[in-house]
Amino acid sequence: MFWVFMLSLFGTAAVYATFRMVPILILTMPARTAAASSPSGTPEEPCSTSGTGTAWGGLERLGDLGGADLVVFGQGPVGHSATMLAAARGARVIAVDLEPERLRRARSFGAAETVDPTTTDVVAAVKDLTGGRGATLALETSGSTQAATSALGCLAPWGKACFVGLGG
Numbered sequence: 001m002f003w004v005f006m007l008s009l010f011g012t013a014a015v016y017a018t019f020r021m022v023p024i025l026i027l028t029m030p031a032r033t034a035a036a037s038s039p040s041g042t043p044e045e046p047c048s049t050s051g052t053g054t055a056w057g058g059l060e061r062l063g064d065l066g067g068a069d070l071v072v073f074g075q076g077p078v079g080h081s082a083t084m085l086a087a088a089r090g091a092r093v094i095a096v097d098l099e100p101e102r103l104r105r106a107r108s109f110g111a112a113e114t115v116d117p118t119t120t121d122v123v124a125a126v127k128d129l130t131g132g133r134g135a136t137l138a139l140e141t142s143g144s145t146q147a148a149t150s151a152l153g154c155l156a157p158w159g160k161a162c163f164v165g166l167g168g
Contacts, residue, residue: 051077055085055141058164062137066090069135071126072111073151074142074165075102082139084109091137094129096122096147117150126154134159141165 055078059065068091072082075097083093087110094113095106103114115125126135134156140148143165151161 052081052085054078054164055081055139058082058139058141058162059085059089061162062139062160065137068092068137069094069126069130069133069156070137070139071096071135071151071154072106073097073138073140073147074144075099075106076141078141078164079139080105080109082141083111086139087111094126094135096150097142117146122150123153130156136160138162139164 058078059082062070065086066089070086070091071094072079072086073096075083075095079095079097080102083095083106087093092113093106093111094115095103095111096115096117097103097106098116098118100116103111103116106114113129115122115129127133135154136156136159138151138155138159138161140151140161140163147165148163151163155161
């Protein structure tokens with residue numbers, strides 16, 4: 001655990017500033033995640049890891065992941081981060097994406113199963129992979145309307161979905 005000094009300014013005058021020390025946890029991840037997010041795909045090029053924070057926030061909203069069947073729609077930077085984090089937290093991840101290379105990478109990040117919606121009905125595949133029950137949890141990261149519809153369709157009764165890929 002590290003401590004970070006935070007300064008919050010309220011208004012334009014320094015008299016409205018508040019100072020505090022807050023504890024933070026440092027999240028580490030394999031370098032291959034950052035390299036995969038790089039625009040050119042080369043590890044030497046700096047890139048943003050904001051996808052990991054977005055994924056973490058979505059997973060936190062879904063609650064306890066241990067033992068859950070989680071479908072992650074979209075395997076871009078946010079989806080790959082969600083796949084890796086959820087698998088590490090004990091979820092059985094089913095990754096969904098249109099690109100075979102992204103699905104291959106999702107497997108290397110911990111996805112137990114992958115589904116390509118261009119060749120398979122996602123809802124039927126998820127139901128089949130979960131013994132007919134449907135998934136306990138779904139995280140939609142792609143922004144696709146069709147993926148959002150599928151996310152709701154593949155849930156088990158009382159399942160929970162989180163949408164972090166909504167456009168606007």
